[in-house]
Each structure stands twice: as structure tokens, then as C-alpha cells.
Amino acid sequence: MQLSLKMYHMRLLKLFIIVLLLASCKKEGTQWQTQWLLPLVNDTLSLANYYNDSTLIQNAGQIEVNLTRQVLDLGLADLIKIPDTTISQSFQSNFTVNNVTPGFEFVNATKTHNLDLSDIQLKKVRIQNGQILLKIKNPLNTAVLFKIELPGVSLNNQPFVYTYTLAPGTIQQPTINTETISLAGYEIDLSGAQSLEYNKLQSKLTLQTDPNGPTVSLFNNQIFEFEALFKEIHLDYAKGYFGSQAMIANKQFTLPFMDKIVGGSLALPPMQMSIEISNGFKMALRAQIEQLTNTNAQGVSYSLSAPSIGPSMYLAPAIGTWNTLQPSTMLLTFDGNNSNLQNYVENLGAQQDIHYQIQPNPWGNTSAGNDEAFAHSRLKVKVNAQIPLALNADGLTLQDTFDLNITQDLNKSHVNAAKLIIDATNAFPLASDLVLYFLKNGQVWHTVIADAQLASAALGQIDPTDGLLKKKSTVQISLPQSVFIDLNDLDQVVVSAAFSTTDPNSGLAIDQAIQAGAFLALQMKLQLQTQIKP
């Protein structure tokens, strides 16, 4: 008993000293590790959503790409543009006229104006929408009745007439009135007084003193004026000579996802593509596809070559009138016999460049000024392609970069390590190898490779419930502690997936058709190892 009590006192003393010492020491943080599993993604990627928008069709249990896209659609407003134009007409007496009585008409003059439309010679147009801004000035010390007529401008056969009584003004401060009038539906005859000219617009100005006003004097420094601004004029009918100015265009567009392909190759089955050009204008047309080139993510460019690439093609004018208009058409066909279309597509070019020309009236004014365009006249170019959705991918690498903006304080609770677990059911004949690259200032700091391949359906068996060839696989991507130590400095992550249509027997990439109803079911979970520091 004595010994144990002595030991007990020693322990008490020791504990007391330890408590005192620890109370004055800065203690190390409390910490322990926990393991968590978080559900992330549960999704099925399939092509079913594209079946009904004419992109994909099912044919004999296989999928075909039925690509119909309108790549050009021009109307009258694109072909003939009337710039904002101001016409004006003024009157100034050569001498002083005294005793001008009330109601005296002292101006009645007509003026012809030329519209500047380059080589386009219009005889008649109809305005779909647009407006005229009128501005009149009166320097006379009595009211003046302004009457402005535009003889060639009419609505339902009624000529455009504008009358307005402008209050008295002075030479220094003439009275001014402005007004905006819609021209929608107005027809304009631009053939001049003899109906043999073009781009001519007439105006007639009549001025009369106020019948109820005083007798005044008209001085030679008084200027009576009107201005008419034709603004934002859009036509829905035009007749004349539409010129022969060629539209030379160089269009570039990027195909989505194609710019993410950074390696590997893709072989496609024979395919066919057609381009249909339709001319709804009553004028001859020349079309020329000068060059069609694509450039892939590696910078390799490839040009489409075919008999119809390069030379000019001529389309006859459309026939008929408003209700009976029949466009003239031309069909260009590209296939393995007359082009390198397959190689062109297999270059996987994301950047597409097309150089083309469209020229109206390539032989000049052969219609004697009788070109016509209606509201529904269109110049259209439509591309149609039907490609069996079968492919031969050999390490075809799709790569995308995402910004990484995740920070954590290692002195507080934080993630030590993580594992991305992907459970997949694949009905596509593609196997995939996944790699993650973690970047800092554009430099790869960590490379994380999946522990297994996302297996191709070719390795699986037919599921009797839906008749599809499927393969289940589990892929784990372990993110080591070093990634999380550097996490605050890492600014980007690159996700790279290399696809292959590998033959399960030979191990070589072979042509594989996509099954109708093919899908990729993904279930992604994130396993976290966390360091808890309360």
C-alpha cells in the first residue's frame, strides 16, 4: 500500500508538472483522418436526342448521320441596299418683290434627283419598310403653305403629297418644321419623266403665302427649302438591272469538339455530300467555290478537291412572278469517285475556311433592265451529307482544358487525397484511356492516369433485354496527396481521353459501326481522404 501510494503521488506530481508545462506551450493542432464517398454524376450519354432533328437516322440497326444544313440564304435586302439618301429643293428670288398679296403662289418647281446605287440601275421598287424625314424652312414674315409632291412615289396609286402651313419666320431665324412619315408599302418609280431612265426621283415644291396673312415683301436673300431624308429603306420588290458586282467572301467557322482532338486518327466509311444552289432572283447568276479547306488541331490543313471546286458555275434566272416564282437550281455532288471528301473529313479539321464568289448578271445587262426580285426571292446554298456512323479510331485523343480555381488551407480541415471512381456501361464500340494533367502557368505539374481502360462494347456481350452489345467497366483515377499539396498553385486541369475502336481479337483498330440505341451510362463517385483539423 505504501509503495502504491508513493507511486500515486509521483504520478500526481508528474501530471501537475505536465499540465503546467503544457499550459505554457503552443500546442500542435489536433487532427485525424476521415474517409468519405460523394456521389457526383449519374448520366446516360446517347444519341437518342438527335434522332428527330434530321441529324441522325436509324437504318438497318445502324445509325447514319443525315446532315442537312443551309449554309447560305440571301434575300433582296442582302442583294440591293439603298443607302440613306437626302434630296433637297430650295427657292431664292433673284430680286425683291414688294406687295406680295395673301394667297399668292410664288413657287411651283419640279426637280429630278439621282440616286447613287453604283452599277445597279433600278426602275421600280417597293418599300417593305423605311421612312422619310421631311424638313421645311420659312424665312418670310408671313405664314407659307408648303406643298411637297414626289410624283414617282405612290401608295395605292396615290402620289405622295405633303402639305404644311409654316408660321412666319425671319431671315436670321427661319421657321422650321420636321416630320417623319413611314414609307412602308410605297412604290417608287425610278424611270424618270419619260419612263426610260433609272435611279431617278422627282420632287415638286409649291409655295403659297397665307391667304389670311398680310401683304409682304419677298427679298432676294430669303431661302425657302425642303429636305427629304430616305432612311433605312428595305425593299420587297425591285426591277431593273441589278448590276454585276461580284460578292467575294471568305468565311471561317469552327466545328464544335473538333478543336479538342489533339492526336490519333479516324477512318470513316465511304460517304456522299451534295450542295444544292437555288436562285430565286430573276437574273442570271455566277457562283464559284474557290477553295474549301480545313485545319485540324495539329495545324495540318487539307483542301477539298472536286470538279466543282474552282470553276465558275452559272445559274439561269428564276421564272414566274409573285405567286408563280420558280427558282433555278444546281446540284453539286461530292463522293469518293469525284472528290477526296473522305480524306477531307478524316483530317478532323475544326477550322473550316471557305472562299466563294457570287456574281449577278455575269454577262452584263442582258435583260435590258428587267431583272426582278420579289419579297420571297432567295439565293440559297444547302449542304446535304449522309454518312454511316461507323468509324475506325486509333488513339483518337479528345482533350479539353478547364480552369481550376480550388483552394484549401492545409492548416485547416482539408482533402489529403482523392479517388475518382467511374462505373460505366458502354454500348459504343470505343474504348477510352483517361489522363488528367494538372497545370501551373501552362506547365504540367502532375499527370494522373486512370488505372484501367473504359472498355469498348466490342468486348462485351449482347444484353437480351435490349439487344445491345454492352460492356461494364470500372475506372479509378487516384489523385495523390502531392496534387492537393500543390492545389492552391494549380490553375488548370486538362482532361484527355484517347478513343480506339480496337478489335478484341487482334488488338488492332478496326472499322466499327455504332449500334442503333448506343449509349454510355456513367456513374461517377468521388472518394475523399480528409484531414480534419478542428
Place this chain on the structure above:
Amino acid sequence: MYRIFFIFLFVGNVLLGQQSIDLQLMGHYNSTGIVRQIPDAFFYGGTIDSAAIDKSYESLKQRNNFGLLMGGYVIWKSPWKLPLAKDKLLAEYQWTFSIGAQQYTGLHFSKDAFGLLFKGGLPYLGDTLQLNPLLLESTSFSKVGIGLSNPSTASSILLNFVQVQNHFAARLNQATWFQDDQTAQISLDLDGTSNLGSPSLGFGLALDIDYRFGTDTEEEDEQEFQLLVQNLGAAYIPSHQSYALNGTMQLSAMPISWWQNKKLDELGQQILDSLGFEKKVQSSWILMPASILLAKRINEEPIKKIQAYYGAQMLLRQSYTPFVYAGAHIKAKQFWQTGVGLAYGGFGGLRAQAYSILKFNNKQLILRSDNITLHNGASLLIQFRCEF
């Protein structure tokens, strides 16, 4: 508060008599199942390894306790008596003053809650975890008291002005966690509240009563008992944050398009909305962690070499179970008496306790531990008493 103390120190009629000072420091922490390495890591820092977590987890029952009680006080029994005639009832009573501070933390928790906190959710895929009952109470306060003591019986009563430095209370009435082992979907059902008091803003009153009875000085072996009530009172906290959760949440895997359009902070808010999270500021009264001890006192001038001691204590806190102890007191030397015994309850289970009393003239030093062995914690009490 300290000014008030010193004002009282110099007020009143001074009649010279015997005075004493008691200084006590104590600290206890204990658990019904958690091994000592875990609370030690919280007090002194360090890594809690998986072996300690597994060992604790295996020894836990479905309902468990952990608690911490620490503090200290000084009681000065002054020589000043009440200005009353000698035949009056309280004529012999002395003014008594005290100052002290205390920290109480008690946690009542389920085995599953411990497992989820210290191991994470991964080991429990496919299991339904019952996280309730979960009750956490923590109060720290200081007090200044004034009262009277009877020098002949050592009984005393003090009224304390209390200032609450911190108060935190959280309760989960209902909480289940289930994570599907195939899809990893998490289903959480929660119903709970918590209150977090703003520091240094609570104040109140509390009584300390030390009542000795059963004493008969004519007979040396007569047993003396002590009823000690401390911190019996309440405090008002004018402003504290109150949080409430009552709802269910399903955290499941989502389509890729959902992740493309979602921000993580929106996800956090969505989870709180699903759980019916509410936050408000309110005032409230809290009961102080009052302690009630009924014990047989040691006869410090015994005829026999060995005598028994025993007692029971309870705290007005749900996370504290009644504490009972009993043992043998030994008079080893004239200046040294000691005792060993067993204790059960409080925050822990059965464990051994021991103490020593060293006496030198009019000074007395007591060292005591309620956790010598069989323990899941630590305990130390140091008491110094001086009469002059």
C-alpha cells in the same frame, strides 16, 4: 466586478477573529468509452491515429458521455463578524468572500455519431446511422461572491454575481444518415437546434451553500456530513445566435448538364434549404451548471487509523450522470493522511480515486484525483487552506 469585491472587503464592522483562505484548482475530463488519447489530442494537440479511434469505437455503447469540468476559486473567510448582539442568531457569522471561474463542457453522443465524425462516411456504406441523441453543452463563467460563514460549523452561504463568457448548446433530437453502397446517395434526416452565445455578455446570480451537519464535538467518532451546493442560479444572455435544422436531404449524383450549370456555393445553400435551416438572434435565460454534493466528511482528528468516506454528486446538466464514490481514509502520519476508493458516474464509468492531505501547522494541502486507474480521462484537484 473586482472593485465590488474590494469595496466589500473594507465595509462592515470589524471584529477580530479567526480567518482562513481556501484556494482550489481542479480539472477533470472523462468519458464512458473514448480512450484518453483522443481528448488528450484536443487538449494538448497531436494526431489521433486510427488505432485510438477504432479502440474507442469498439468500447462505445449506443449512448455515451464525454465531459470536461475545470475551474478554480478562492474563498476568504474574513475575521469580520456581523454587527449583531451576541445573543442574536447570526452574531457569530463571519463575512465571507469568494472569486472563481469555471468551465463546463458535456457531450452526450451516440456511437454512430462518433464513427461518422472520426471515421467518415465511407466505412458505413449501406448502414443506417443513428446520430441522435446528440447533446452538447458548454458554459464558461466567472463569479464574485459575498456571504456568511459559521466558524464553528464551517457552514457558509454565498451569493455570487456571475458573468458568462461563453455558452453553447446544441441538440439533435432526430438524425439519421444513410448512404447507399451502390449509388453513394446520401440521405440525411435532421431535427436539431443550437444556441451560440456571444462572449462576455451573459450575467446572472448564483448561490453557493456549504451546510455541515451531524457534527457532535463531544464525540470524536461522530460522523459529519456535508451538503455542498454550488452555482445554483441562472444567467441572462441578451443576444445569441440560434440555429435550427428540421428537414431531410438527398445528395445524389446528377447529370453532367446539371454540374455544368451549377456553382458549388449554390449547392451548399440548396442543402441548407433542404434541411430547413433557420438562423435568428434571440435572448434567453440559462441555468448555471449547479453542483449538489452530499458527502460524509473525513474526521481529520480520528481515533481510528482507517475510516470510510463516501458521497454523491450531481450536476444540473443532462450530459452529466450522478457521480458516486466511496473509499477508505488512512491516517498514515500525523502530517499525512491519504485515501483510496472507487468512483462511478459523472462523465465516465468505474475508476479508482485517491487523495492525500498534508498538514503543516495551520496550513493544509490536498491533492486528489478521481481518475487514478481504470480510466478514460484525467483528474486533478489541488486545494490549499490556510487558517490564521
